[in-house]
Amino acid sequence: MAQxxxxxxxxxxxxxxxxxxxxxxxxxxxxxxxxLLNGPxxxxxxxxxxxxxxxxxxxxxxxxxxxxxxxxxxxFLVFEAHIAGMKKNEPGDGSVPxxxxxxxxxxxxxxxxxxxTGADIPMPPFTQKLDFELEVAMIVKHTVRDxxxxxxxxxxxxxxxxxxxxxxxIQGNEMRIGLGPSKGKDFANTLxxxxxxxxxxxxxxxxxxxxxxxxxxxxGEVVGTDNLRNMSWSFEEMLVHASRDAxxxxxxxxxxxxxxxxxxxxxxxxxxxxxxxxxxxxxxVTMTVEGLGTxxxxxxxxxxxxxxxxxxxxxxxxxxx
Amino acid sequence: MAQxxxxxxxxxxxxxxxxxxxxxxxxxxxxxxxxLLNGPxxxxxxxxxxxxxxxxxxxxxxxxxxxxxxxxxxxFLVFEAHIAGMKKNEPGDGSVPxxxxxxxxxxxxxxxxxxxTGADIPMPPFTQKLDFELEVAMIVKHTVRDxxxxxxxxxxxxxxxxxxxxxxxIQGNEMRIGLGPSKGKDFANTLxxxxxxxxxxxxxxxxxxxxxxxxxxxxGEVVGTDNLRNMSWSFEEMLVHASRDAxxxxxxxxxxxxxxxxxxxxxxxxxxxxxxxxxxxxxxVTMTVEGLGTxxxxxxxxxxxxxxxxxxxxxxxxxxx
Numbered sequence: 001m002a003q004x005x006x007x008x009x010x011x012x013x014x015x016x017x018x019x020x021x022x023x024x025x026x027x028x029x030x031x032x033x034x035x036l037l038n039g040p041x042x043x044x045x046x047x048x049x050x051x052x053x054x055x056x057x058x059x060x061x062x063x064x065x066x067x068x069x070x071x072x073x074x075x076f077l078v079f080e081a082h083i084a085g086m087k088k089n090e091p092g093d094g095s096v097p098x099x100x101x102x103x104x105x106x107x108x109x110x111x112x113x114x115x116x117t118g119a120d121i122p123m124p125p126f127t128q129k130l131d132f133e134l135e136v137a138m139i140v141k142h143t144v145r146d147x148x149x150x151x152x153x154x155x156x157x158x159x160x161x162x163x164x165x166x167x168x169x170i171q172g173n174e175m176r177i178g179l180g181p182s183k184g185k186d187f188a189n190t191l192x193x194x195x196x197x198x199x200x201x202x203x204x205x206x207x208x209x210x211x212x213x214x215x216x217x218x219x220g221e222v223v224g225t226d227n228l229r230n231m232s233w234s235f236e237e238m239l240v241h242a243s244r245d246a247x248x249x250x251x252x253x254x255x256x257x258x259x260x261x262x263x264x265x266x267x268x269x270x271x272x273x274x275x276x277x278x279x280x281x282x283x284x285v286t287m288t289v290e291g292l293g294t295x296x297x298x299x300x301x302x303x304x305x306x307x308x309x310x311x312x313x314x315x316x317x318x319x320x321x
Numbered sequence: 322m323a324q325x326x327x328x329x330x331x332x333x334x335x336x337x338x339x340x341x342x343x344x345x346x347x348x349x350x351x352x353x354x355x356x357l358l359n360g361p362x363x364x365x366x367x368x369x370x371x372x373x374x375x376x377x378x379x380x381x382x383x384x385x386x387x388x389x390x391x392x393x394x395x396x397f398l399v400f401e402a403h404i405a406g407m408k409k410n411e412p413g414d415g416s417v418p419x420x421x422x423x424x425x426x427x428x429x430x431x432x433x434x435x436x437x438t439g440a441d442i443p444m445p446p447f448t449q450k451l452d453f454e455l456e457v458a459m460i461v462k463h464t465v466r467d468x469x470x471x472x473x474x475x476x477x478x479x480x481x482x483x484x485x486x487x488x489x490x491i492q493g494n495e496m497r498i499g500l501g502p503s504k505g506k507d508f509a510n511t512l513x514x515x516x517x518x519x520x521x522x523x524x525x526x527x528x529x530x531x532x533x534x535x536x537x538x539x540x541g542e543v544v545g546t547d548n549l550r551n552m553s554w555s556f557e558e559m560l561v562h563a564s565r566d567a568x569x570x571x572x573x574x575x576x577x578x579x580x581x582x583x584x585x586x587x588x589x590x591x592x593x594x595x596x597x598x599x600x601x602x603x604x605x606v607t608m609t610v611e612g613l614g615t616x617x618x619x620x621x622x623x624x625x626x627x628x629x630x631x632x633x634x635x636x637x638x639x640x641x642x
Contacts (some may be wrong), residue, residue, distance in 0.1 A: 071392050072432055077500060080637035089497065099497045099634040107428035107500045108507075112464075112568035124566050136482055143433075146625050176420045178411065179398060179428045180501025186429075186567045232633035245445050245625035246432035246507045256517075302468050304566035312422040312553035316401035316581070 002048065002097040002160075003293075004033045006065040006116075007057075007196035016063050018051045018195050019293075024062055025051040029230055033195050034251055037141060038181040061195075064116040067160055068139050073109040073253040074242055075135070075164055078231045089269030091176075092157030104241050106254075109164070110186040112251075117192040117295035123281055124187045125306030127167035130279040130299065132289050134216040134262030137162035137255040138235045139195055140248055147243045153200050153237035157196045159235075161287050161295045162255045164192040168265050168278070191253065191291045201291050209235040213291040214259050219284055223267075223276055226259035227287070281308055323369065324614075325354045325479075326515035327386040327437075328378075331582055335386050339372045339514055340614075346372040354388055354516050355572055358462060358478050380514075385437040388392040388481060389460050394430040394574040395456070395563055399552045402581030410590030412497075418583060421557055425554040425562050429577075430485070431507040435574075438513040438616035444602055445508045446627030448488035451600040451620065455537040455583030455608050457549055458483035458576040459556045460516055468564045473557035479518045480556075482578045482616045483510040489586050492587040512574065514614045519587070522612050529555040535580050536556050539595070540605055544588075544597055547580035 003019035004027075017024035017033055027036070027047050036044055077083055080096065088094050090206045099105075115121070123130060140278060141157035171184025212228040233241070238254050248254075261267065268274055279299050280287065286296040325342035325348075337352055344541050348357070348368050357365055361417075398404055401417065419491055436442070442471035446452060446636070462478035485506060492505025527530045533549040560576050569575075582588065586632050600606065607617040 070367075074503075077498070078633075080633060080635065083498075084637050097497045099494045102494065103493050103504070103630060103632075105498045105500060106503045108431060110429060110567060112570050113433075121565070148626075148628050173420045173423070174426050175499060176418045176419075177398070177404075177426045178496060178501070179426060180499070182395075182427045183424070183562070183565065183567075186563075211482050230636040232636055233333075233630060237630040239627050241504070241630050242507075244628055246431060246503065246504075247444070247622075249433050303571060305469075307467060307469050307565055309424060309470070309554060309558040309562050310581070311402060311424075312399075314401065315406050315551040315553055 001044045002201060003047050003194050003196045004036065004067065006033065006067050007050050008063040008065055011303070017057070018048060019059065023056040023058055026054045027051045034141065034157060036292055037197070049281065064118055064193055066114050066191050067115045068251045070251050071110050071249050073189070073255070074106040075109050075213055075255045075257055076104050076106040077257035078104055078233050078238070079226065079257060080232050080257045081230065082262065082266055082312050085260065085266040085270050089272070096294060104238055106242065107180050109189065113186060113188050114191050115188055115297070117190060117297065119190070119297055119298040121165060121297045122303035124167050125302050125304050127170055129168035129279060131166045131168050131264045132216060132279070132285050133164035133254045133258040134168060134214055134224060134226070135162040135164060135258060136289055136292065137191060138238065140250060140252040140254065141238070143247060143249045145243050145247050146245065147240055149236055149240050152239045153198070155181050155239060156198055158195040159201070159292055160195055161193070161289050163255070163285065163287055163294050163295060163297070164255065164258070165189060166263070166265070190295050190297055192295045194241040196292050204291055208236060212292065214262065214289045215287070217263055217286045218276065218279070220286070223264070224259070224261035226262055230260065231256060285294055324515050324517045324521060325357065325388065327354065327388050329384040329386055338378070339369060340380065341373070344447050346377055346378055347375045347387050348372045349522070350604045355462065355478060358518070366449070369452055385514055386440055387435050387437045387512050389572045391432050391435065391572050392570050393574070394432050394510070396576045397425050397427040397559055398578035399425055399559070400547065400578060400580050402551065403583065403587055405586040406591050411554070414524055416609040419609050423449050425559055427502050427563065430510065434507060434509050436509055436512060436618070438618065440511070441620055441621040442486060442509050442618045443621055443624035446490050446623050446625050449599060450489035450490055452487045452489050452585045453537060453600070453606050454485035454487060454579040455545060455547070456483040456485060456576045456579060457536055457610060457613065458512060458574045459559065461560070461571060461575065463575040464568060464571045465564050465567050467566065470557055470561050473560045474519065476560060477519055479516040480522070481516055482489040482514070482610045482613050482617060482633055483511050483574070484606065484608055484618070485576065486510060487584070487586070496617060511616050511618055513616045517613050525612055529557060533613065535583065535610045537583055538607045539597065539600070541607070545580070545582035547583055551581065552577060584609065595606040623638070
């Protein structure tokens with residue numbers, strides 16, 4: 001297997017490429033990555049060989065596209081140190097709720113907001129606290145339901161780096177309502193730079209975890225690091241849980257949630273201070289995960305006119321019920 | 322315009338039909354409903370005329386399919402009396418949080434779990450508190466971003482009844498973690514029975530709301546009623562808010578959230594008693610909304626083996642950070 005990318009050719013057509021030694025080799029026919037992985041092994045081997053004979057594009061010269069277009073994106077919260085840090089600045093006694101330890105909770109995200117590495121991220125309107133989240137995303141290989149743990153690995157197509165951009169002030173307001181975030185997290189997610197198949201990561205495997213160093217930098221300065229082995233549930237366990245009595249689709253994204261120190265908000269919650277400060281226009285956020293590559297995006301000026309709606313019309317009074 | 326349904330023919334093929342006088346008229350070519358609505362008006366009128374010449378199927382004899390397959394489903398919470406009732410049994414002082422009044426919050430749902438009227442709903446594993454939610458869903462007509470209020474109506478394809486099935490005990494546990502529900506709401510949603518275009522509802526229009534009577538019955542006994550005019554935000558406002566700095570796709574579902582008394586859990590929260598009791602295997606839940614039709618589903622035996630995962634592996638200690 002290999003690392004496969006989608007990238008934009010000079011004519012605007014999306015190509016599929018194999019990543020080899022820092023270069024992209026175009027795969028004839030430019031199949032979707034999941035079609036390639038789900039097709040016959042001998043066809044893929046033949047295409048890999050033919051790709052090796054093509055002209056090679058250095059990855060630093062490539063304009064990447066998103067490796068897969070998920071229909072559903074589930075974002076988990078499997079790093080204990082991250083939730084422990086965040087809870088220090090939320091209502092409650094500051095401890096991790098006991099329910100967190102029982103099963104790997106997740107939320108669904110906006111599948112229309114997936115962006116590739118290299119894309120500009122417009123500053124969302126109405127936020128003064130733009131932040132990132134350093135995560136790893138598993139890409140699901142087949143549409144499945146009720147997956148038992150011993151079969152989970154065969155349904156994993158591969159892994160990408162995932163950045164769940166978050167407007168913390170908007171998110172914080174929304175979470176007081178009780179249903180989780182909505183506009184605080186629906187505007188952008190970075191998925192990339194390419195898909196790495198599980199066998200490429202065998203050298204990092206420890207039991208059912210991958211020991212991959214993770215880091216995030218702002219304008220080249222590292223501000224957070226963790227290791228993927230610190231997941232409190234494995235990717236296989238995340239798929240078992242998500243698929244219990246529910247369909248999980250081919251191409252769906254199941255992301256880990258934020259690694260510890262993988263978001264500014266965790267630092268803010270631990271220290272009570274806005275240090276490092278929220279992201280500003282012009283900032284470049286770079287995330288690197290061992291074995292998976294690097295994703296990088298720049299914050300640019302707000303692109304939205306920021307249409308608002310009036311507050312709730314009152315429809316409820318003691319006379320109604 | 323009209324009411325359009327998707328239904329299953331005797332050969333297993335999904336047909337598209339126009340609903341007229343309690344009967345389905347097959348539309349030649351069986352286009353997707355959104356393709357029909359987004360195509361030229363004269364083509365649609367011609368197809369409507371030709372549909373009228375086809376053999377007619379009484380709707381009670383039809384096996385319905387889902388009218389549209391959304392990529393993203395957003396569920397709002399726009400009925401003040403419902404949230405006011407629910408908060409009586411949640412942590413806090415029992416009042417509606419002030420943040421709720423500021424903007425129409427929503428959460429994303431599992432797009433793979435949409436089921437048509439008539440489908441059996443298997444009892445989810447591990448719940449003793451299966452419940453329903455009486456809602457109306459708006460179907461988005463075009464893929465849009467940053468929609469201003471004066472243009473919102475033109476991007477609404479139509480409306481369906483929506484039942485957001487919910488396992489309240491699972492949901493309640495998950496919501497203590499702070500990110501909203503996950504397994505408590507990812508297993509089933511009913512969307513149907515068909516799509517009703519906005520012009521069909523003009524007679525019910527009051528300012529920017531629709532005055533449609535809504536009701537839900539268990540085994541034929543009405544247990545909840547409300548009126549769609551009690552939305553605290555309009556459908557147009559929901560679309561403005563959802564599309565602010567984010568893509569909303571053609572075919573996406575934007576649902577109102579539960580009407581007041583449109584879920585058993587609201588009654589449980591108000592009374593402190595499990596009356597009426599949670600849904601049981603064999604129960605039939607029927608929802609009717611004036612102008613939109615009726616959806617009905619039966620609860621059947623659990624179909625999932627209920628695979629579980631171990632509790633969190635501890636990875637966080639005072640030595641780590």
